[in-house]
Amino acid sequence: MTPLTPERIEERLRERFRGVEFRRQSGEAVRDHTLHLPAGNLVEACTFLRDDPELDFAMLSWISGVDWLPREPRFEVVYGLLSLSRAVRLTLKVPVGEENPRVPTVTGVWPTADWLERETWDFYGIEFTGHPNLVRILLPEGWVGWPLRKDSPLGYEEVAFTHNTPDREKPSPGLRKLGPKKVRYRAQ
């Protein structure tokens, strides 16, 4: 089979979805073939990409969220698709706004998206409408906040030294000076 080029993929998508804007991401170091598309067309486009015999993107490899905090729209959901028969990868990106972060789920297209979307929900708070079980997966249930957002802190614990612990003038009383120690081993 002739290798599947990025141009051919875009050609097929554009001829199938006329009027939908598929913008290819360009940049100095954008190393993978990346297409932006609006959230409304996501499920249809994914179904087409999976079922079309020439493209045959049968496997969804990964889903990631990206938080571009000062930029609008704030979030992006990135889907990494893999075509086993053609040995080709494709990256799809869906922009998501900050006020109402919602994207339709692709669990109907690829069942593997179940946990992948849960993970993105867990980290970013992006809701996947239609997901069968959208609950936290990696963080404890009842955790408040979306840790991977850029405005969430790292949660770093300050290491306690004498200079940054206010009521600690000298070392703690339990700390003894290390002198020569008379060691008696069990074998003796």
Next chain:
Amino acid sequence: MTERREPGVTDPLRILGAPPPPAGEEGALREELERALFFTKADSLIGWAVNQSRANSIWPLGFGLACCAIEMMSTLGPGFDLSRMGAEVMRPSPRQADLMIVAGRVSLKMAPVLRQLYDQMPDPKWVLSMGACASCGGIFNNYAILQGVDKIVPVDVYVPGCPPRPESLIYGIIKLQEKILASGVELGPLWRRSPKKKGAA
């Protein structure tokens, strides 16, 4: 660092990590009961015998969490045999174990589970914190990892390393054995004071 032991305390129960008794009448009653327990010092014959048996047959609880667990498995494996030290069997159930080797990073989701397992272990019990992550959070100082397992359980021996070599873990177990051999022994109540004596029901 967090102060886990009050200085100047010699009471073995306190040193072994038991929480201080509640104040008030119930506390006074409990203190009475505890003083009725038969304590021996480590160098008396019974104490020595009990300590020897406790130290030479430590049964660890298989609590491997992350990478340190693999080094713990290597320590139990043929290269560095931990059963030479008496840790022949690694008990899966906390009810039958007396040493909890916390091997690996403790996430905040796992911390209540760890505390529950510690509570389920019968006395006497010890905790060995293996590796940097269990001792102080290790290389992960962030929202997800408990910065040191001594925030939730009292630790007897810390074994640093990332992961500690099996020889380090064996040295840690030897140090724990020395600690056990040096500790006071509590054998259980020989009689119970009648509660009516203090006027409490």
Next chain:
Amino acid sequence: MTLNMGPQHPATHGVLRVAVELDGETIVKAQPIVGYLHTGMEKQAEYKTYTQSIPQTDRMDYLAPMSNNLAFCLAVEKLLGIGPPPRALHARVLLTELTRLASHLVWIGTHAMDIGAMSMFFYTFREREQILGMYDQVCGARMTATYFRVGGLAMDLPADFLERVSRFLDTMPAHFAEYEKLLTGNPIWLARTRGVALLSKRDAIALGVTGPVLRAAGVKWDLRKSMPYAGYDQYDFEVPVGEHGDSFDRYLVRLEEMRQAVRICRQAIVKLREIGPGDYRLRDYKYVLPPKEEVKTSMEALIHHFKIVAHGFFPPVGEAYQAIEAPKGELGFYFVSDGTPKPWRMKVRSPSFTNLQALDTLVRGGLVADVITAIGTLDIVLGEVDR
């Protein structure tokens, strides 16, 4: 009845919790609950430079540490548009295949131990100690190696390393024969693994399963052959594919992969001997540390060293995803760079996380003991599942 196989259980795969719904002894649903080892590696990577995040990757799939290092370094190198020199390239292949061997050895040992054959654990850990000794010789640490860097290796291979690996590889065929003798014809092993935890081809692809689990289901997909990386196209090896998609096939596939790993290692040793001593890191000082001799004599090299160590290197603005065929499956790293030395986003495509979703499909309709077999054959590592 709902049975909780709690986060602490003796099947030493880590802290996995499975909520199993039973109807008598038959499983109706098995839902894995993960997150008990969540470490926040992806968040932490945004606060560290690229090189500072390499130690974190060791702790993800801690049974195959150099594999993770390789995936990380390849993804960053893809972003930067650079590659390692030939000596480093083949040394990486050699060490990654030794890692694959180590990972599968632990897998066979613990899987057999879970099913009940305790002696396999001791046999395979004996071999694994040899490999860990080699890791120790090459980088100083038994397990968490952090040996690969962007652009090559952290330090050069020791002088007698190839000899040591060669001697080790000569002993391996006898050990494989030992494992086969213990397990393959064993009626108990066959009864516990044949026909247990079936996964069909269609389900495997739909669930995104990769690695030996996918190959045992009948799909001939191995990234080393289909989308080669890191010089694997210069090597001659075969990819074993199973037929039925049950646990026994996965065992056979992984055993054969171990043999092929030994084959690749032998070829790598030959290539390294041909290339002889040379550069172990790329001489592109914009991104890679210069060698110490030059740092002490040349001013430019000193300044580059200072910049890279103090700030980190400045990659171009862009993104890249690179996946490798790790022992567990497709391990990929996705980097988004904003031009600063710290990545804007690091996403880890972890094979065990995706493979674990298939647990429900594997054990439905089976018996409770099959859950242990299924968890074992999926070969999951919780460090990688939870990151």
